[in-house]
Amino acid sequence: HYHCSTTCGTTSIVHLFEWRWRDIAEECENYLGPNGFDAVQISPPSENVVVAQPWRPWWERYQPISYKLCSRSGTEQELRDMISRCNKAGVKIYADVVINHMCSASAGEGRRSTCGSYFNASKEEFPSVPYSASHFNDDKCTTASGNIENYQDIYQVRDCRLVGLLDLAHRKEHVRERVASYMNSLLDMGVAGFRVDACKHMWPQDLNAIYGQLHNLNTEWFPEGSRPFIYQEVIDLGGEPIKASEYSGLGHVTEFKYGAKLGSVIRRWNRDKLADLKTFGESWGLMPSNQALVFVDNHDNQRGHGAGGTSILTFWEPRMYKMAVAFMLAHPYGVTRLMSSYRWDRRLLDGKDQNDWMGPPSYPDGSTKPVPINPDGSCGGDWVCEHRWHQIRNMVTFRNVAHGQPLSNWWDNGENQIAFGRGDRGFIVINNDDCTLDASLQTGMPAGCYCDVISGQRTAAGTGCTGKRITVGEDGRARFSIKASEEDPFVAIHSGSKL
Ligand code: LM2
Ligand code: CA
Numbered sequence: 284h285y286h287c288s289t290t291c292g293t294t295s296i297v298h299l300f301e302w303r304w305r306d307i308a309e310e311c312e313n314y315l316g317p318n319g320f321d322a323v324q325i326s327p328p329s330e331n332v333v334v335a336q337p338w339r340p341w342w343e344r345y346q347p348i349s350y351k352l353c354s355r356s357g358t359e360q361e362l363r364d365m366i367s368r369c370n371k372a373g374v375k376i377y378a379d380v381v382i383n384h385m386c387s388a389s390a391g392e393g394r395r396s397t398c399g400s401y402f403n404a405s406k407e408e409f410p411s412v413p414y415s416a417s418h419f420n421d422d423k424c425t426t427a428s429g430n431i432e433n434y435q436d437i438y439q440v441r442d443c444r445l446v447g448l449l450d451l452a453h454r455k456e457h458v459r460e461r462v463a464s465y466m467n468s469l470l471d472m473g474v475a476g477f478r479v480d481a482c483k484h485m486w487p488q489d490l491n492a493i494y495g496q497l498h499n500l501n502t503e504w505f506p507e508g509s510r511p512f513i514y515q516e517v518i519d520l521g522g523e524p525i526k527a528s529e530y531s532g533l534g535h536v537t538e539f540k541y542g543a544k545l546g547s548v549i550r551r552w553n554r555d556k557l558a559d560l561k562t563f564g565e566s567w568g569l570m571p572s573n574q575a576l577v578f579v580d581n582h583d584n585q586r587g588h589g590a591g592g593t594s595i596l597t598f599w600e601p602r603m604y605k606m607a608v609a610f611m612l613a614h615p616y617g618v619t620r621l622m623s624s625y626r627w628d629r630r631l632l633d634g635k636d637q638n639d640w641m642g643p644p645s646y647p648d649g650s651t652k653p654v655p656i657n658p659d660g661s662c663g664g665d666w667v668c669e670h671r672w673h674q675i676r677n678m679v680t681f682r683n684v685a686h687g688q689p690l691s692n693w694w695d696n697g698e699n700q701i702a703f704g705r706g707d708r709g710f711i712v713i714n715n716d717d718c719t720l721d722a723s724l725q726t727g728m729p730a731g732c733y734c735d736v737i738s739g740q741r742t743a744a745g746t747g748c749t750g751k752r753i754t755v756g757e758d759g760r761a762r763f764s765i766k767a768s769e770e771d772p773f774v775a776i777h778s779g780s781k782l
Contacts, residue, residue: 540569
């Protein structure tokens with residue numbers, strides 16, 4: 284492994300979607316730490332409603348019943364153990380927190396919840412928190428259905444029910460205190476931050492008040508006075524009055540335009556082309572880089588939920604997907620998040636997936652299956668593990684090595700062949716045209732022989748290379764040749780891949 288000097292960072296978050304805590308702990312120790320991943324985004328750790336119709340969908344975890352910490356991913360004890368082992372391995376944990384709402388108004392009554400806590404959805408009673416009817420926004424919402432009906436009206440987007448989910452009244456101190464105390468229990472256990480779900484549906488001033496009550500990070504693992512890293516899910520593709528920028532003063536914000544636009548460019552839709560990416564960033568209508576959390580796909584839009592539309596690339600289209608992820612990791616814009624998925628029985632009917640609800644690989648009793656690791660390092664049993672694809676893993680290293688370096692030495696052929704560097708630390712060349720790329724390009728890198736980390740990588744001894752060898756001359760130039768038919772039509776070299 285390439286060990287970073289003090290100037291490089293750990294910069295990539297991986298969402299281990301629906302993984303069990305026990306498997307995440309092992310992954311931190313065996314893979315993520317050694318490969319320089321910064322952090323894991325975990326699925327919501329809070330107690331949720333158990334949905335049987337359809338059978339145990341992934342989205343039941345977005346319907347909290349209480350802030351007790353048992354879920355399909357494991358027990359509170361397993362969560363605690365995982366957080367501590369990941370921190371020890373140098374991998375932070377960011378928890379997905381669902382705080383806008385509780386379960387669906389039609390979820391019924393009883394103890395069909397992941398810790399067995401009693402609830403009564405129609406009476407809005409959640410005694411394990413506790414919340415009762417006065418802690419919800421019914422008095423504020425003015426739509427006939429009680430649901431959000433029109434996204435042009437900022438009041439209903441914040442104060443009415445999102446797809447029928449009971450909407451919490453964060454203006455009330457009790458609700459703020461309960462939410463903050465949930466987040467604080469996670470901070471005290473050692474999490475380093477949060478993905479905050481559905482922020483568009485909460486008032487920025489209320490979130491500000493909640494964040495203000497949060498503890499510093501646990502000093503067992505983090506420097507005294509460290510604040511949690513917060514990234515807020517706000518779906519802003521333009522065209523609605525609520526803007527992502529209303530939230531950027533409070534923390535990072537998801538940039539949904541990023542994956543939608545990058546997908547369109549790589550698919551070469553509407554004459555979009557790679558050469559256009561020369562100016563990718565703010566001038567495209569994206570938020571400032573230092574506020575943005577970026578991703579090619581997420582757990583929603585990889586299956587047609589949430590937003591992004593049909594241009595979104597996923598593991599189902601691996602060749603284009605790897606190109607998109609490599610571009611993202613090489614390019615300095617934003618904080619990057621990778622998706623790690625499971626495969627499901629996708630059934631597209633008129634563009635809509637009939638099985639978009641399907642949960643993770645599981646046993647008949649509904650419990651989630653472990654993630655088996657094959658001898659070749661890939662995952663078995665329908666776990667896709669994009670983060671273990673060597674092209675993606677090696678680009679995570681590229682991003683760490685290039686951290687803090689500006690985009691430099693841009694080149695393109697006016698169409699779909701591009702190249703760019705990151706100061707003198709790394710250089711990537713991508714050929715998404717239908718013809719061969721063959722060019723001598725200024726890399727900005729010190730002279731020497733480098734190993735391409737896409738077609739292979741440097742061997743453990745450091746002198747061998749299982750991929751293409753790239754020679755950078757005294758003048759910084761190197762010749763690159765990439766056929767349009769190659770399995771991965773891109774090449775990347777960095778300081779750590781020097782032979
Ligand atoms: C999010 N961000 O703002 C999550 O990223 C997204 O995955 C969540 O929706 C959403 N907000 C609420 O937390 C998912 C899923 C929905 C699902 C909800 C609640 O995309 O389809 O809604 O979780 O589980 C489901 C049903 C829907 C039904 C609703 C209430 O799919 O048809 O609406 O439950 O019963 C009547
Ligand atoms: Ca709300």
